[in-house]
Amino acid sequence: TLFVGDESTPFAFRSQAGNNAIIHIGTHAEANNLHPEYSRLIFAKDPQHVSDSNSVFLFDIYNYDLKSDLTVLTACETGRPGFNDGEGMISMAHAFSYAGSESILTGLWKIDEKASCQITDIFYKNLEEGMTKDVALQKAKLTYLASARGRTLNPQYWAGLVIMGDTSPVKISRDHTMLYVWIAIGVAIVMFAGFLLFRRRTKTRQKVAAPLLSA
Template sequence: MATGDLDFQASSRELYDLLLKPAAAQLVGKTNLIIVPDGPLWDLPFQALQDGKGKYLIEQAAVSYAPSLTALREMRKKAMARKPSPDTELLAFGNPIVGNETRTRVQRVFMSEKLEPIPEAERLVNELGKMYGPKRSKVFTGADAREEVAKTESPKYRIVQFATHGILNNVSPMYSHLVFAQNDKNPNEDGLLEAWELKDLDLKADMVILSACDTARGKISNGEGMIGMTWASFIAGAPTTVATQWKVESSSTTDLMLEFHRGLLSKPRISKAEALRRASLKLMKMPKYRHPSYWAGFVLVGDGS
């Protein structure tokens, strides 16, 4: 499905019958589903499973994920304890200029990573800046999208969006990282915000959005779910993380994220999970984005309210 395979429907329906059909009676009328995956099911986009009539699960209900019931309870406690910060609503980073030293460090371990510019990410965060307005948001792109800025500014905002390259380290998930511009005058920062560094930030955010490749993936740990960028975001203090299950196409990401934020700002208020659902459905109705590879890779982990 992630590769755009046109023959995904048979597998999608087979998995629906195996995993969801036994609970079909209990799912009738439910508009919000929380899924606690186990093992390899973390890699499965439940929202894109199809019933016998060809309807995707996300057409029936908003879908969110939780590492465990214990973690979900803690995430909800954090969400309830949050106080609104209307003047510091959104912080967004996009399309950083990747320095040669940073590029070399990454390619030494991940030889296939080219870290090409991502102009769509820059368009995304600039559009978000306009959407939220200059008084309620701050946007950093290009050479200004530096690692140390992310560390110092992120604790001040309600929503933090990273539209940068994300690299999954399968061997050591806490060394998975987001790629930023590097400040040559600061030898302590290498332009790579690793998961272990993210978890040490004192975030006050309601939500962290990782609109980069493979940010929802990591190492599976009993009782804690997936260990990686999403887990690091939760430990840092964010009760909700939106991340990706596979390498996402940049133009569809921009369109989906803009729709998602419009949902977050809509009146009357809707839940974060419902905002993501509506954004996914909007893309699904566009002929060029109909395939689940464009919209099903985004998952909401944690408190979806």
């Protein structure tokens, strides 16, 4: 099931994510260092459930049933841990593992969207060929590096994606491979549009504030 843009709501995630062998989430994420249980995934606002937040918090995910062979979290810092009294180090990746995902592909720091899309695209194609998840990711990174140029060769662009959990192969079809590629592309477009809107609003505020500052 594919949810892109306004369709990618918390309700859609809660109701559909547990029904899939592979869960791919490419939305924005925020890590909360002081209170890691409030780290969150940010989805689109649901017009049919106006009282709902557009966020899914880490403590929510611990209570979901998300059994799957693989969860792919290309959102920023989903693998970055925080300390919780009584639990130790927790993260989005840990929460998805607790909720039932056998393995997680996650990011340890803020990931370049274009690079992560390229790597996950190749990763899925490698899985389609029957590779184990760890080998599929390793070869995806090597393929990415073979064509990368300039600053995109820096480990900051590609080394943050890691596999956690069961690394055994997972069966996917060619049609499913292209579906995941379109998920990544669709989310990247939505996030870029949001960035442009944020920058436009920031510039507008600066113009309004300028006379006050000069006075």
